[in-house]
Amino acid sequence: MPLPPNFLDELRARTPLAPLIGRRVRLARNGRQWKGCCPFHNEKTPSFYVYDDHYHCFGCGQHGDAIGFTMATEGLAFREAIERLAGEAGLEIPKESPRQVAKEARARDLHDVLQAAAEAMQRRLHTPEGRPALDYLRKRGLSDDTIARFALGWSGSGRGALAAELKPLGIEPRQLAEAGLTKPAEGREGAFNDFFFNRVIFPIRDRRGRIVSFGGRTLGDGQPKYLNGPETDVFSKRRTLYGLDMAREAVFRGRARLVIAEGYMDVIALHQAGFEGAVAPLGTALTPEQMDEIWRVTPEPVLCLDGDAAGLRAAARTSEMVLPLVSPERTLHFATLPQGQDPDDLIAAKGPAAFEAVLAAAKPLSSALYDLMAEGRPLGTPEGRAAFRNDLAAAAGRIADKSLASEYRGALLNRFFETARPQRPPRPAFTPGSRKGGTPFKPAPRLPPRAAPEAGNTRLQQVRCLLAITLAHPWLLDEVEEAFALVELPHGPPSALQAALLAWHAGRALTDVSDVTIPSLDSADLLDHLNSTGLEEARAWVMGATGLPREASPDAQPAETLDGWWHFFGFLRGEGALIEDLETAKRDLVTANDAAAQSRVIRLSQALSALRRGETGLEEGAESASP
Structure with a gap:
């Protein structure tokens, strides 16, 4: 039987690639990845690179994951390689069951339905009905190539047009509801309304590039301005990142650094400007599940937020969420945009070099954490300094890795003692003079050393x-x-x-x-x-x-x-x-x-x-x- 994708993803996650390949290839650390001589062709200069979840040889082009490497180097069939790796990882291979078969078939059906819907809404963007949406995207500076690459579309008026368009493909209203494209109509049993209407459509893909849902932006004054599809069997908002499928490949190829932006348009504008490692959460704060997905791509992503009060609050929430998850192998950097500017505003005004400078100035987590915690604190009093010091130590204590927690505690408190003490104004050197009332000041007799x-x-x-x-x-x-x-x-x-x-x-x-x-x-x-x-x-x-x-x-x-x-x-x-x-x-x-x-x-x-x-x-x- 075909194995469930979630099982294969779990198997790959539980099989660190560098130790597996290191059994056969002498590897040396090279930045964020490993490097060695390719085992698939005879070479003297290393061109074989091992990343977190794949390997690639720039000499012969061999490319794959843990399963592919085991098959290629041990001469095993796919199933045999799975059994070997599952045994080492302590995973039990799922047994075939009618329920599992039905679940996998339903997931495939939903992906097919979502793909068909995306193509229909993409076509609609280029009709007279979708012209306002197309004009909006072009006004935001997006090229036609970028619009096509991200498969942007137009939902239509929402009066059953999508269901009618997909009906000739054999797609039933029930399937549209299961895919999150329609919802039951109030007061009309068995009837459905479109979930998206009068919105610019942004297809949302999983890390493997399959469409799992959509986001929509209204062009009018309606609320909410951005709307994501509902949770379904193939879509979980807290586990999904917009643009991850594209960013993942760019980061692995060394073309980009992974940057976490705030929304759909930020990601698209950054990709168009050459920053192909951009991703974004789906309209909410980052979640631990999303950080796990990000760290599977790179150990040191950059969170890029606005420099206004809302951006600072978002950065504070993220630092609090991420502290228990960081380790010596994975962390987070913080970059701040000029106040009042989005990435596309900055790039449009000053070019990609301006955003490159923002990334170059990104702070490590320890430094950003201190700055965020010090914001607005009353450090001019002993009580304020003591409370701040307690909070710094408590923050370091939330890190699960004890050695890293100790390092953070030292770094945060060292900076506290360097900067948080009240600075006294410079005083002139003491000069003997007259006391009050005119009495001459007589210094105590000095004894020579x-x-x-x-x-x-x-x-x-x-x-x-x-x-x-x-x-x-x-x-x-x-x-x-x-x-x-x-x-x-x-x-x-x-x-x-x-x-x-x-x-x-x-x-x-x-x-x-x-x-x-x-x-x-x-x-x-x-x-x-x-x-x-x-x-x-x-x-x-x-x-x-x-x-x-x-x-x-x-x-x-x-x-x-x-x-x-x-x-x-x-x-x-x-x-x-x-x-x-x-x-x-x-x-x-x-x-x-x-x-x-x-x-x-x-x-x-x-x-x-x-x-x-x-x-x-x-x-x-x-x-x-x-x-």
């Missing part, structure tokens, strides 16, 4: 000392996180370690949202984290320095460690910023009147005093550490 190292080297060693104390005693971050985030450390290993420490602490201070046990705030766990994120050399650069302060040793007492941390914080923060920090802390003490606020005032006062005395914090020998 024991050894006055070069200024740039001194600051670098102070940076190392602060980081060394933090790395050795990461529990400090419970108290000093906010202050640590304010210090401007040099670019390179210092700033990378600062961002990693803050993100690591934030991820462990938050509620567990990803079903992963959160380790304690100890140095061993921190070391594992830094090693896993490629910062082991940066850590060695800090901890390998000579002359580090006593507070950086593992056996330093907690009070001693805190004193040392705030000491170096003061040197790095600077006098003007410390004065401002101290004034803020004093106001917080008046408001909160708790031990934490009092401790902060004391620590900042001590740090400011040490700075004014001219100390460097390196008097005990840390200045000897090499840069």
Whole structure:
């Protein structure tokens, strides 16, 4: 018996092609696909490419899928190859049954009916009745070749004309209803009305190019402006994408990048302009089923949306939907059109190069997700920043792949600590002057340092000392996180370690949202984290320095460690910023009147005093550490 197409599709989906072909061909990764020497002809330069669901040799022209490869390389018949692959995939081959035979026959009948209807409506577009629709399509910039390629048509007035036209082909009203072309007439038993009338018709095809339904656009003021056919035995709106059959071939051939646009006309205009990888959902938000179909074609599609508020909302919905589905092998990029412009508007005004620039500026999911979540957030207050940080960690936790979730959490929180902190306006350097009331200001006497190292080297060693104390005693971050985030450390290993420490602490201070046990705030766990994120050399650069302060040793007492941390914080923060920090802390003490606020005032006062005395914090020998 003929096997059901859905079974064959499932078998192909469960048979990764690269591992199957890799048993016989040495393959190497080449961008999004694999490359090797063709097993069907003798060649020295690889021209055999393996994609997600097909292979192609550009040398001899051999082309096929998992079933075809098994037949060709093992000398098996079609049925034997199916049995071999089904056994490996754990699939049971469907057994013939009257119900299955009837279902397959009915599906073939529906495809035939839909094809006949499409041809009838395509002919009608070129009659006097369809002239307004043809004029509309030409006014939108579509060529006659494009109109024919997409088989665009005109539905007619809807008074039974379609049924009458198809009746000589033996197509009955019942079949038209099953295909979604008619619907029961209210109050008239056994009578049907056309589903589409007075609409431009867009045939909708499945990934294999078979017509499964239609979309229609009204030319008047009627609502809805766009209308899709109803669900049928061959059409599921949430599983179907407009233009996928054409885009799939263009992407596989390397002619285009898969772009997800918003509607029928966007897809058609993009194809006409040379962007043959364009597809669109059917008037609704993207669904997980549609993303699965897209990822079967390419692992890195681009979602292209309008830059207005509606486009941002659509992007936010899509990012929320797609997070649990992404993996190291499949993701999504986001491109934004200029506000108020569709793809055809942009291309008509500035040419295909303008849309190419939009695609080139597409953001990866992690970057777009942050921007979308930050939109409109009140990040000027501690409460707003804390809520935003919690939401970022929760978003990363929705990713099913735990290693990828960890990477997203780090990337999102790193960016948070780099950008979400309130920026203070630049302050002039502190200059002693007169106090209020005219009393002259007398600075505290300055004690000369024991050894006055070069200024740039001194600051670098102070940076190392602060980081060394933090790395050795990461529990400090419970108290000093906010202050640590304010210090401007040099670019390179210092700033990378600062961002990693803050993100690591934030991820462990938050509620567990990803079903992963959160380790304690100890140095061993921190070391594992830094090693896993490629910062082991940066850590060695800090901890390998000579002359580090006593507070950086593992056996330093907690009070001693805190004193040392705030000491170096003061040197790095600077006098003007410390004065401002101290004034803020004093106001917080008046408001909160708790031990934490009092401790902060004391620590900042001590740090400011040490700075004014001219100390460097390196008097005990840390200045000897090499840069």
